[in-house]
Amino acid sequence: MRTLFTAGLAMLLASTALADVTIETAQGPETLPEMPAKVAALDLGVADTLMALGVTPAALPEKLFLDHLQPLAGSAAPVGTLQEPDLEQLAAVGPDLIVVANRTAVKRDAVEQVAPAIDMTVDGATLIEDAKARLSAFAALFGKEAEGEALIATLNDKLAGLSDAGRDKGNALVLLTNGPKMSAYGAGSRFGWIYEVTGMPQAGKPLDAKASHGDAVSHEFIAQTNPDWLFVLDRGAAIGADGPSAEATLDNELVRQTNAWKNGHVVYLPAGNVYLAPGGYTSLTETLDSLAAALAE
Template sequence: MRMILSAAVAALMASAALAEVTVETAQGPVALPGTPEKVAALDLGVADSMMALGVTPVAVPDKLYLDHLQPLAQSAAPAGTLQEPDLEKLAAIGPDLIVVANRSAVKKDAVAQVAPAIDMTVDGADLIADAKARLAGLAALFGKQAEGEALAATLDGKLAALAEAGKDKGSALVVLTNGPKMSAYGEGSRFGWIYEVTGLPQVDATLKSEANHGDAISHEFIAQANPEWLFVLDRGAAIGADEPSAQATLDNELVRRTDAWKNGHVVYLLADNVYLAPGGYTALTETLDALTAALSE
């Protein structure tokens, strides 16, 4: 009888070991007991990539912001803001796993009181590599490796097309507006990956590569730097703030003298994609498409 029980226990242990899933996260590999059925995605980029893989989260942030995420409002429960997850709502939903990233990453320990939690943050300075790694990690988590590989191949194709479009197109400056205020970002910074994927060098070598909030700049700075391309992100538009638009802020006599303005090379990117869903598959590919289209004209 004991031998039979031991064999049964051994079989169960072997089955459990086979079911275990190892996921690469922002903190390294994490072993999970199996494929979760109910996952709360407390980051828009994570929710975006899950949708691309054909997986619907059971819970998401209250505000989804991005147009292509709006269908989740009908299928997933709201569970607080990006910065403040609602633990009571999460407990009522009862997820098997909670995924945090970027803005919600600081709440990982708090939400882990409700269910196991993993952090899938992407680093803006190395966004493309991190986005690919997180996509592969989510694909492994949900047993969607084939789908993940297909999406990664499509992403690589878009990156190649953008690199080709950006050849010999001159210098660039990445600017974030926040109402009347402006910040510029250099290579290696939060939005420095835009230089990387386009192949366009930053116009001013003095920009801080480590500046998460960018360098505060003026219209005079843009005029003196005179970039051949301006890539613009409107923070106010991304979060729905009632403040002057990026177009209004940049429409200045000094900026109008730049090569970028005179040649129609001021590109207003979908700021909600870049600002709120870094690394999200659809958000990222839409941005790559927009950059390719602009540089191909």
């Protein structure tokens, strides 16, 4: 009798282990084995969300950049860069699932030579919706539904508070600096979600929402646009590049004439979070906190 019970239990456990779950990805629904034992996260935003759920990836890009991701470095194997995953190192890990997104999405076909891969890209124009959807999908895949619901509840609270903070505060312009160069991003663009979450309209003329690198602008453009708020991302600081800081680039006689500068409304956002880990849970919530703190002053 004991032998039959043990055999039956083993069969039950085996059938449970082989259960499938269907999740939403950037390329549509994907059906995968539930709770993969080894996942390679080739995107920092993906790694960020998995970490928030309590899931430790088995493999990651070799450089994690963000302070809050550093605890993962000691437990995950480095498998190349964000631009170029190393297939040999990836194969040595033997992942059950590989997750690509955003910068690494173009490598999906290549990494699928090693293991099944899914694309969990988030779109800047719908980043908040996409971030919640990816979080829910990972929660379902790894049996972390309760944790996922709690994280989304916290995110919703922050979004509600931020919407109130931005009400009737004027217009805004999102800028990315890259050393001495500057680009502006409008509503519906890669960083357009910043206008959405603050409830603040974009200052000035419409900008090209499809330009992934934004519209190249000058100090004269900023002065003519005269935003009430400037939300600034420093690409150089995010990636550790040499060159003038965002503060140095913007410290210009023309920019000093704007409403944003005169009123102390030039806000330097955590650029690494926004630029390198779009949609990552901690990156996103830290950025929302920075916006809320600036608008509350």
